[in-house]
Amino acid sequence: MADPWESTMDHAVAIARKAGEVVRDALRGDRMVTTKSSAVDLVTQTDQKVEQLIIQSVKEKFPTHRFIGEESVAAGESCILSDSPTWIIDPIDGTTNFVHTHLTVTSTLDLQVEFGVVYSCIEDKMFTARRGRGAFCNGEPLQVSQQKAVEQAIVATEFGSDRDPEVVDKIFQSLRNVLCLPVHGVRGAGSAAMNMCLVASGCVEAYYEIGVHVWDVAAASLIVSEAGGVLMDVEGGEVDLMSRRIIAANSKTVAERLVKTIVAFSPPRDDAAPSDRCEDSTHLSARKV
Ligand SMILES: O=P(O)(O)OC[C@@]1(O)O[C@H](CO)[C@@H](O)[C@@H]1O
Numbered sequence: 214m215a216d217p218w219e220s221t222m223d224h225a226v227a228i229a230r231k232a233g234e235v236v237r238d239a240l241r242g243d244r245m246v247t248t249k250s251s252a253v254d255l256v257t258q259t260d261q262k263v264e265q266l267i268i269q270s271v272k273e274k275f276p277t278h279r280f281i282g283e284e285s286v287a288a289g290e291s292c293i294l295s296d297s298p299t300w301i302i303d304p305i306d307g308t309t310n311f312v313h314t315h316l317t318v319t320s321t322l323d324l325q326v327e328f329g330v331v332y333s334c335i336e337d338k339m340f341t342a343r344r345g346r347g348a349f350c351n352g353e354p355l356q357v358s359q360q361k362a363v364e365q366a367i368v369a370t371e372f373g374s375d376r377d378p379e380v381v382d383k384i385f386q387s388l389r390n391v392l393c394l395p396v397h398g399v400r401g402a403g404s405a406a407m408n409m410c411l412v413a414s415g416c417v418e419a420y421y422e423i424g425v426h427v428w429d430v431a432a433a434s435l436i437v438s439e440a441g442g443v444l445m446d447v448e449g450g451e452v453d454l455m456s457r458r459i460i461a462a463n464s465k466t467v468a469e470r471l472v473k474t475i476v477a478f479s480p481p482r483d484d485a486a487p488s489d490r491c492e493d494s495t496h497l498s499a500r501k502v
């Protein structure tokens with residue numbers, strides 16, 4: 214049966230590839246860095262340029278579509294899912310990697326709940342998923358790991374950009390608990406989207422994080438699900454993409470072991486009123502790197 218969203222997804226893949234070209238070009242030059250919610254929550258002009266490139270390109274073809282973009286929300290736009298087709302965009306997931314010219318930088322585009330696209334532009338890996346039609350990397354089907362024993366697993370996570378000592382303590386308590394399950398190892402790509410694509414690819418068995426944003430995980434969530442994986446809230450139950458908490462695992466068994474292990478807490482939701490997000494958006498003086 215013809216897929217009504219096929220041409221739209223094709224456009225998403227094409228614009229993700231174009232975004233990757235812009236990111237790769239920017240890696241060869243100087244990057245002006247400012248900060249958002251904390252001194253280590255980095256953003257560059259390339260993040261903003263790529264997000265506008267994506268949004269303008271989509272608006273021209275689909276004028277009724279709505280957007281949730283990381284940098285638009287940082288600039289004060291709402292982060293509310295509507296009944297209209299809504300694109301959830303992270304122009305650069307892994308800005309810290311980008312600023313340090315480290316590998317693994319992705320751009321994510323998600324059209325709720327129809328398709329997800331994550332492009333890892335340094336590796337030239339295009340991860341895609343269409344609801345009900347599987348997940349792929351450069352056209353090759355993806356399948357999660359079949360390892361159900363968490364003691365034989367590698368788990369991915371990130372430390373986030375909140376440096377409140379009480380929050381850091383909880384993050385470290387979870388990390389300690391996971392390590393002592395024990396697990397074979399803990400890894401972090403510096404990008405939630407890339408960590409989740411590693412789950413979908415069967416490279417790691419699970420990823421969890423408290424502190425992510427909806428734009429970090431929306432596209433890759435569909436890629437994990439379509440690769441046979443499971444999404445869960447850190448306290449069990451259905452994942453809420455606006456809650457800033459997620460477990461993406463190869464199986465319910467592994468996900469439920471992590472639920473019993475993680476020290477749960479609730480950051481301000483992405484769809485909370487801007488004043489409640491406690492994002493102080495302190496734009497410290499820009500610096501060139
Ligand atoms: O700001 P960015 O580059 O889009 O997000 C980068 C990122 O590593 O920070 C989050 C918190 O650790 C991660 O989950 C997310 O992928």
Ligand SMILES: [Mg+2]
Nearest residue numbers: 303306307429
């Ligand atoms: Mg991100």
Ligand SMILES: [Mg+2]
Nearest residue numbers: 283303305306
């Ligand atoms: Mg980003």
